[in-house]
Amino acid sequence: MIKRPTQTDVARLAGVSRATVSYVVNGLAEATLPITNETRNRVLEAVKELGYQPDARAQSLRSGTTNTIGLLIPDMQNPHYWEIANGVEQQLQTDLMDLLLATTSLDPDREAHFIEALSRRRIDGLILLLTYPERVMAQVEKLARSRMPLVIVGSLPQDAQAAKAHELFDMTAPNYYDGAIQVMRHLIGLGHQRIGLVYGVANPFLGAERLKAYADALESAGLQGDETLIARCGTTIEAGYQAAHRLLELNPRPTAIVVINDILAIGALHTATSRGLRVPDDVSIASFDDIEIAAYINPSLTTSRVNAEEVGRTAARLLLMRIQNPSLPPQSIRIPVRLMVRASTGRAPSP
Amino acid sequence: MIKRPTQTDVARLAGVSRATVSYVVNGLAEATLPITNETRNRVLEAVKELGYQPDARAQSLRSGTTNTIGLLIPDMQNPHYWEIANGVEQQLQTDLMDLLLATTSLDPDREAHFIEALSRRRIDGLILLLTYPERVMAQVEKLARSRMPLVIVGSLPQDAQAAKAHELFDMTAPNYYDGAIQVMRHLIGLGHQRIGLVYGVANPFLGAERLKAYADALESAGLQGDETLIARCGTTIEAGYQAAHRLLELNPRPTAIVVINDILAIGALHTATSRGLRVPDDVSIASFDDIEIAAYINPSLTTSRVNAEEVGRTAARLLLMRIQNPSLPPQSIRIPVRLMVRASTGRAPSP
DNA sequence: TTGAAAGCGGTACCAG
DNA sequence: CTGGTACCGCTTTCAA
Numbered sequence: 001m002i003k004r005p006t007q008t009d010v011a012r013l014a015g016v017s018r019a020t021v022s023y024v025v026n027g028l029a030e031a032t033l034p035i036t037n038e039t040r041n042r043v044l045e046a047v048k049e050l051g052y053q054p055d056a057r058a059q060s061l062r063s064g065t066t067n068t069i070g071l072l073i074p075d076m077q078n079p080h081y082w083e084i085a086n087g088v089e090q091q092l093q094t095d096l097m098d099l100l101l102a103t104t105s106l107d108p109d110r111e112a113h114f115i116e117a118l119s120r121r122r123i124d125g126l127i128l129l130l131t132y133p134e135r136v137m138a139q140v141e142k143l144a145r146s147r148m149p150l151v152i153v154g155s156l157p158q159d160a161q162a163a164k165a166h167e168l169f170d171m172t173a174p175n176y177y178d179g180a181i182q183v184m185r186h187l188i189g190l191g192h193q194r195i196g197l198v199y200g201v202a203n204p205f206l207g208a209e210r211l212k213a214y215a216d217a218l219e220s221a222g223l224q225g226d227e228t229l230i231a232r233c234g235t236t237i238e239a240g241y242q243a244a245h246r247l248l249e250l251n252p253r254p255t256a257i258v259v260i261n262d263i264l265a266i267g268a269l270h271t272a273t274s275r276g277l278r279v280p281d282d283v284s285i286a287s288f289d290d291i292e293i294a295a296y297i298n299p300s301l302t303t304s305r306v307n308a309e310e311v312g313r314t315a316a317r318l319l320l321m322r323i324q325n326p327s328l329p330p331q332s333i334r335i336p337v338r339l340m341v342r343a344s345t346g347r348a349p350s351p
Numbered sequence: 352m353i354k355r356p357t358q359t360d361v362a363r364l365a366g367v368s369r370a371t372v373s374y375v376v377n378g379l380a381e382a383t384l385p386i387t388n389e390t391r392n393r394v395l396e397a398v399k400e401l402g403y404q405p406d407a408r409a410q411s412l413r414s415g416t417t418n419t420i421g422l423l424i425p426d427m428q429n430p431h432y433w434e435i436a437n438g439v440e441q442q443l444q445t446d447l448m449d450l451l452l453a454t455t456s457l458d459p460d461r462e463a464h465f466i467e468a469l470s471r472r473r474i475d476g477l478i479l480l481l482t483y484p485e486r487v488m489a490q491v492e493k494l495a496r497s498r499m500p501l502v503i504v505g506s507l508p509q510d511a512q513a514a515k516a517h518e519l520f521d522m523t524a525p526n527y528y529d530g531a532i533q534v535m536r537h538l539i540g541l542g543h544q545r546i547g548l549v550y551g552v553a554n555p556f557l558g559a560e561r562l563k564a565y566a567d568a569l570e571s572a573g574l575q576g577d578e579t580l581i582a583r584c585g586t587t588i589e590a591g592y593q594a595a596h597r598l599l600e601l602n603p604r605p606t607a608i609v610v611i612n613d614i615l616a617i618g619a620l621h622t623a624t625s626r627g628l629r630v631p632d633d634v635s636i637a638s639f640d641d642i643e644i645a646a647y648i649n650p651s652l653t654t655s656r657v658n659a660e661e662v663g664r665t666a667a668r669l670l671l672m673r674i675q676n677p678s679l680p681p682q683s684i685r686i687p688v689r690l691m692v693r694a695s696t697g698r699a700p701s702p
Numbered sequence: 703t704t705g706a707a708a709g710c711g712g713t714a715c716c717a718g
Numbered sequence: 719c720t721g722g723t724a725c726c727g728c729t730t731t732c733a734a
Contacts, residue, residue, distance in 0.1 A: 004727085006726095006727060007727065007728060008727080018727090018728080018729095019729080019730080020730065021728095021732080022729060023729095023730095028728085054728070055726090055727050055728070056730090057726090057727080057728090058726075058727035058728040059727080059728055059729080060728095061726095061727080061728075062727080062728045062729045062730085063728080063729065063730095086728085
């Protein structure tokens with residue numbers, strides 16, 4: 001550690017007591033506590049001369065508040081998450097909270113580690129985007145019970161824990177179910193009958209809503225589902241690329257592919273192109289999120305738009321409200337989505 | 352703030368002193384200090400029962416070390432920076448340092464704010480990717496002089512401050528000059544004579560090396576530069592899109608466009624397509640960074656590959672070395688780049 | 703108008 | 719083997 005000037009150093013240099021330094025530095029001088037202008041200036045000069053910066057650890061230890069909230073995001077590689085982080089930041093800036101950002105790289109151990117680390121820092125609140133809730137739920141529940149303000153972004157697995165969850169912390173999540181229904185209706189409306197799904201998630205439950213909507217939509221259209229039409233894979237572009245290959249090798253070939261997110265859809269688009277298929281003439285591709293790139297790639301992506309910044313802002317808003325008023329009943333807010341029809345989907349080719 | 356169990360609570364429950372709790376929790380029990388297994392277990396049980404977690408602020412206040420380093424990145428919207436952050440994380444994980452990530456959203460005030468905030472937290476070291484060095488250099492120099500371990504990623508403006516800089520902190524940066532020369536040689540070798548440049552940077556100096564290499568390469572090929580061939584713009588995809596429009600409206604039209612990074616190149620590619628131009632038959636496009644998407648878009652991007660994770664790892668390595676040995680002479684490490692020739696560049700169209 | 707002093711939650715030295 | 723205690727840097731009440 002670096003030796004930095006302390007309050008005591010400033011006090012000595014200015015020839016006052018530490019208390020006085022504290023008053024001046026925190027601007028209490030002007031308000032309640034009358035301090036001579038002359039003393040004040042002596043202190044301020046000493047501060048400047050020494051380059052004194054109050055120690056945030058000590059301040060927070062003493063004052064009991066850190067003025068910082070933590071945000072855990074799963075995966076650096078997906079722009080969708082940064083857009084959420086952006087939203088959180090926007091909301092926080094209006095208040096004057098600092099953000100402590102951590103990313104788990106989709107690693108369950110790191111997820112647990114960071115929740116622990118953030119909690120030990122005694123941050124004022126925590127926003128979690130969990131990848132492996134089943135691994136850390138106990139930890140998270142304990143946190144919640146210790147009355148740490150907590151917001152979970154995204155859904156939780158459908159088991160007993162999830163049921164309790166809503167009583168413990170606030171939640172917000174995009175309405176992926178609606179989104180997936182819209183995507184499917186759009187494709188079915190275009191005459192597609194064989195529709196594949198690239199299901200690229202780190203943890204299966206993460207796409208559960210989209211998967212269910214996919215199946216529900218097929219069924220209500222009287223189309224038959226088919227396990228081979230579901231290509232499960234990882235979360236990288238390359239994974240999406242490979243998974244799409246598996247789908248496009250099927251016979252008969254699907255005429256449309258729904259991809260779990262835009263990043264993987266870029267991979268799938270590449271697959272189609274490299275197989276000499278035209279999009280959307282030979283195969284339609286649609287996905288979720290509407291990251292900025294989606295509108296600019298060629299062909300532009302039909303995608304179910306999640307306003308990620310709004311998700312982030314909502315999470316931050318919920319958290320700030322809870323920090324201010326810890327006894328509020330927990331809320332759960334769904335963020336609506338909107339289908340953006342672009343160039344990657346079109347009428348099903350005639351057989 | 353939340354009331355959490357403290358060392359004292361544990362001590363009371365276990366019927367021992369606070370010192371003993373500290374020993375047990377920090378595992379000193381096994382090593383130097385022999386403590387009865389029975390006492391140890393009593394303490395551990397109390398810890399578990401109360402869900403006690405040591406307060407990181409208090410620990411660090413006392414121990415003088417935070418075991419945390421800070422990383423400041425400019426822009427959430429560009430995957431390139433996230434890849435750098437990834438590299439930093441990788442390197443840090445091998446040691447057991449925590450990472451405090453902050454992002455400035457290209458806002459000079461936030462940049463200053465975060466440097467201040469991180470410094471007040473008394474982190475053990477700081478890695479900076481600066482967007483507005485001229486605004487914060489004084490602050491940064493003061494930090495450096497206070498012996499805060501510091502690594503600057505990227506280059507600094509070419510003025511007196513930059514000259515001093517190398518004596519104050521470690522630096523690492525991709526060799527964009529070489530990269531740009533390679534890109535230009537590649538295009539000139541393909542017969543291109545009118546080569547545009549989309550210069551989309553938040554702060555002009557940030558692309559200085561690439562700009563200079565662009566001019567140098569033109570000159571040494573006996574081609575004449577032309578200010579109208581340089582389209583200055585912002586840092587979003589949309590900005591790249593617009594800037595490329597300006598270039599492609601020129602008469603005669605440039606046959607190749609060099610774009611300052613891949614993100615903007617995606618915009619430029621979209622411009623060409625929407626103007627009905629074929630890439631690379633009518634116009635070639637090349638850029639910098641090689642973010643993951645670059646290989647998957649259509650056409651795939653010819654780009655000067657910067658191994659961003661290596662940049663991050665290098666920065667972290669430099670920082671950790673300096674933390675361990677603060678008196679090391681500052682180093683400056685250039686990261687080599689490599690031209691990835693893909694489908695977005697081809698022979699210049701015959702006039 | 704200013705200062706003395708208690709304490710926030712730990713660590714680690716020294717004594718027993 | 720265990721406990722008492724000074725101290726890390728700051729805030730805030732209370733007295734002077």
